[in-house]
Amino acid sequence: MKTIDVKLGDRSHVIHIESGLLKRLPELLSKYNQGQKWVIVSQKSLIEKYVSVFHSNLIEDGFDSHIIEIPEGEHAKSFREYQKVVNQMMNLGCDRSTTILVFGGGVPGDLGGFVAATFMRGIDYFQIPTTLLSMVDSSIGGKTGINLDAGKNLVGSIYQPKGIFIDPEFLATLPSEEIVSGLGEILKYGAIYDKEFLSSISRGLDELESFPFSEAIKRSCEIKAEVVSEDENEKGRRRTLNFGHTVGHALEAHSGYGKIRHGEAIAYGMICSGWISNELGLLSDEETSFLKESIFKLPLPELGDLKTGSILHFIKRDKKHQSGVLHFIVLNGLGNAIISNKITEELIVNSLKEIQ
Ligand SMILES: NC(=O)c1ccc[n+]([C@@H]2O[C@H](COP(=O)([O-])OP(=O)(O)OC[C@H]3O[C@@H](n4cnc5c(N)ncnc54)[C@H](O)[C@@H]3O)[C@@H](O)[C@H]2O)c1
Numbered sequence: 001m002k003t004i005d006v007k008l009g010d011r012s013h014v015i016h017i018e019s020g021l022l023k024r025l026p027e028l029l030s031k032y033n034q035g036q037k038w039v040i041v042s043q044k045s046l047i048e049k050y051v052s053v054f055h056s057n058l059i060e061d062g063f064d065s066h067i068i069e070i071p072e073g074e075h076a077k078s079f080r081e082y083q084k085v086v087n088q089m090m091n092l093g094c095d096r097s098t099t100i101l102v103f104g105g106g107v108p109g110d111l112g113g114f115v116a117a118t119f120m121r122g123i124d125y126f127q128i129p130t131t132l133l134s135m136v137d138s139s140i141g142g143k144t145g146i147n148l149d150a151g152k153n154l155v156g157s158i159y160q161p162k163g164i165f166i167d168p169e170f171l172a173t174l175p176s177e178e179i180v181s182g183l184g185e186i187l188k189y190g191a192i193y194d195k196e197f198l199s200s201i202s203r204g205l206d207e208l209e210s211f212p213f214s215e216a217i218k219r220s221c222e223i224k225a226e227v228v229s230e231d232e233n234e235k236g237r238r239r240t241l242n243f244g245h246t247v248g249h250a251l252e253a254h255s256g257y258g259k260i261r262h263g264e265a266i267a268y269g270m271i272c273s274g275w276i277s278n279e280l281g282l283l284s285d286e287e288t289s290f291l292k293e294s295i296f297k298l299p300l301p302e303l304g305d306l307k308t309g310s311i312l313h314f315i316k317r318d319k320k321h322q323s324g325v326l327h328f329i330v331l332n333g334l335g336n337a338i339i340s341n342k343i344t345e346e347l348i349v350n351s352l353k354e355i356q
C-alpha cells in the first residue's frame, strides 16, 4: 500500500492508496472503533454497488454501522439535504463520538464533510473517494461545503478528515465522462507543478485503455498534499490549484451545471490560461502548444456557441467572491504556476478563441 502524509500539525492524516483496499477497510478502521456509531453517507447507485456489502462487513467486525442515503447530483449539496442528514443522525442517536464515512465522489464528500464539520460542533470523518476527481482532488485538503442559489460552495468550512482511503478499483464502474473529468485535474497537477509528470500523462493519453491510473493518482495526491500542507487556508500557494478554474467555472455556469463536468470545463480553462501565459511572455510557444495538444487528447464535449457577455458576467461574479480581486493563475513555464492579480477581462475574453 502506498501512503502519503498530509502534514498539518494536529490535523495531520494519511492518504492510503491500494487496489482492492475496500475489502481491507474494516480491518484498517478497527483501531478507530470504540463502540461509537458509524454513519456511511452515500448515494443509491453506490450503495447498491459497494456500500451494502461494505456495511455488512463492518457490522460483522463489530461496528455499529448505519447508512444515510443522499441524492445524486450537485443539488444534494443544499441546506435541505444537509438538514435531512443531520436529522437522520439525531434519529439514529448519533452523538459527538459518531464517525462519518463519506463514500462517493465530490458531492457526498463535500456534503458529508460539512455535516462532520458542524454536527455537534465537529465530529470525526474519513473520506472514501470513488470518482477519479474525488481521488485526486476533492477528498484532499479538507474543503467541505454546500451551495446557495447565488453560487457554488458559498457555505462551508475547511475541516480535515482523519484519513483518506483510495481504492483505484472503483474506477472500473465509473462512466467514461467522469474519468475524463478527473483526467482534467490530473493534467492540471502536471501543468502547475511537475513538467515531467505532465509529459508522462500526455503520453499515457495516447492509449487511454492502458492509462496508468494508479501511478497518476499517487503523484496527483502527493502534489495536492504538499500544496495543502504548505497553505491549508488558501492564502497563497494553494491558490495555484485554481489554474484553469476562472474560465472553467464560467464555462460550467454558462453551460448550466451538469451539462459539462467540472474537470472538462477546467481542461478548456487551462488552454485559455496557457494562451494568456504565452501572451504575457511567461510560457514559450512550444510549451503553450504542448499543453494545448495534451489537453485536446481528452475527448472533451463540444462547447457550442460561447456567449462572451455571459462568460464575462460569471467571471465578474467569481471576482466578487474573491474580495474584488481576481487571483488569476498563469504558468511561468510548464510545471511552475504563479498568481497574477493583473489579468484583464479583455485578455480573458480574447483567450476564448482558443477553445471555440
Ligand atoms: N472539496 C473540494 O476541494 C472540491 C474540489 C473539487 C470539486 N469539488 C466538488 O466535487 C463535486 C464534483 O465531484 P465528482 O465529480 O466526484 O461528482 P459526483 O460526486 O457527483 O459523482 C459523479 C457521479 O458518479 C457517480 N459515481 C461515483 N463513483 C462511482 C463509481 N465508482 N462507479 C460508478 N458511478 C460512480 C456518482 O453517484 C455521481 O452520479 C462538485 O460539487 C465540486 O464542487 C470539491
Ligand SMILES: [Zn+2]
Pocket (backbone or CB within 6 Å): 137, 185, 245, 262, 266
Ligand atoms: Zn477543480
